[in-house]
Amino acid sequence: MRHGAARPRNRFDLAEVGGAFGDLGTLIPFVVAYVAVLKMNATAVLLPFGVALLVVGAVFRTPFPVQPMKAIGATALTQATVSGGLTGDAVVAAGLVTGLIWLALALSGLAARLARLVPRAALLGVVMGLGFAFMLEGVRMMAGQWLLSAVMLAVTLLMLSRRWPAMLALLAVGAAIALLRDPSLAARLGDQQAVLRWPAFAWPGLSASDLWTGALLLALPQLPLTFGNALVAITAENNRLFPDRPIDERRVALSTGLMNLLASAGGGVPMCHGAGGMAGHVRFGARTGGAAIMLGVALIVLALFFGDAIGLLFDLVPASVLGVILFLAGVELALGSRDPEAEKTDRFVLLATAGIATWNAGAAVLFGIAAHHAVRAGWLRP
Structure with a gap:
């Protein structure tokens, strides 16, 4: 960005409205699972997403995402089904420990220093692998209704190529499908009333056991994945797409902690x-x-006034629609990792790192760093 150049203002047009819902494929399944399986308070779960989106949209001025931490969510929800397994308090404790860790990494400058150790080929490999992982998950979600999903995917691609509001049309089709499958859904939604609810202060209710379990079983295993995907990759993706609104790893780590x-x-x-x-x-x-910002406002209103209806509203977005969203997000992400000028050795590091990133972004970062230096030292000859 040129020195003294004004940063673009946030827009609130139809394109931004459609883009606001482009990350529902990860938000909805985890929120529903936390509420349904772990019996966590819907207002408490959804409200911080809204507040965080509002803040990052205003501060960063890019379509900066806020997502559930996937490794923590997967572990907590899996263990919750075991007799005497994890509770919602352990998840809350994991969030507290995670916040303190990332705040320390940001304020010490360690997050930025560690991020600079990641070679470009390894970084692009992580981004590509995450794109592949999204595409595979999208295909899995579409498989249950493959013919309908294929039609929706084709129509969505056509609309996107013509710059039509594809997301709004996709959500409308999804709602129509959901209502056709379960006509009682409309009546149940109509019975919902707006009631203001605030979440309670949760820290005093956490026990030493919750903090220990949340830290060791949930927060610490998530760290490498967050470093690869939610620090290194998101910083690179933001700066590639929006060089006039750059961010750095310290600000992302600080945001994650807060x-x-x-x-x-x-x-x-x-x-x-x-x-x-x-x-x-x-x-x-x-x-x-x-x-x-618009998605944040919508989630805040939904959380504060319609907490009891969150599950019903999310039922209006079938798995096939979420699959289309995830698949196209994966395509967009993978396309951003192209480097036509890369040497053969760099392409090897990129592709090998991408393969590992479909499984774990943190492990992919470590592999990419090691492979890069091994190739440069002549230990590997692709």
């Missing part, structure tokens, strides 16, 4: 900034922080 402290204080779940989320927002038209 929003997790906020979420845990109110009984919410651990959150991060995933690169796939930005790809989803951008793929469906978002170009400024207006998309994040």
Whole structure:
């Protein structure tokens, strides 16, 4: 960005509205699972997402995403089904520990220093692998209704190529499908009333056992994944797409720490900034922080006044629609990792790192660093 140049203002047009919902493929399944399986308070879970989106949209002025931490969510929800397994308090404790860790990494400058150790080929490999992972998950979600999903995917691609509001049309089709499958859904939604609810302060209710379990079983295993996806990859993706509104790893780490402290204080779940989320927002038209702000306002209103209806509202977005959203977000993310001028050795590091990133972004970062130096030292000859 030129010195003294004004940063673009946030827009609130139809394209930003459509792009605002481009990350529902990761938000909805985890929120529903936390509420349904772990019996966590819907207002407490959803409100911090809204507040965080509002802040990052206003501060960063890009369609910056806020997502549930996937490794923590997967572990907590899996263990919750075991007799005497994890509780919602352990998830809240994990958010508190996560917030403190990332705040320390940001304020010490360690987050930025560690990020600079990642070679470009390894970084692009992580981004590509995350894109592939999103595409595979999208295909899995579409498989149950493959013919309908294929039609929706084709129509959505056509609309995107003509710059029509594809996301709004996709959500409308999804709602129609859901209502046709369950006509009682409309009546149940109509019975919902707006009732103001605030989440309670959760920290005093956490026990030493909750903090120990949340730290060792949930927060610490998530760290490498967050570093690869929600620090290194999202910073690179933002700066590639929006060089006039650059960010750095310190600000992303600081944001991650603060929003997790906020979420845990109110009984919410651990959150991060995933690169796939930005790809989803951008793929469906978002170009400024207006998309994040509008989605944030919608989630805040939903959480504060319609907490009891969150599950019903999310039922209006079938798995096949979420699959289309995830698949296209993955395509957008993978396309951003192209480097036609890369040497053969760099392409090897990129592709090998991408393969590992479909499984774990943190492990992919470590592999990419090691492979890069091994190739440069002549230990590997692709």
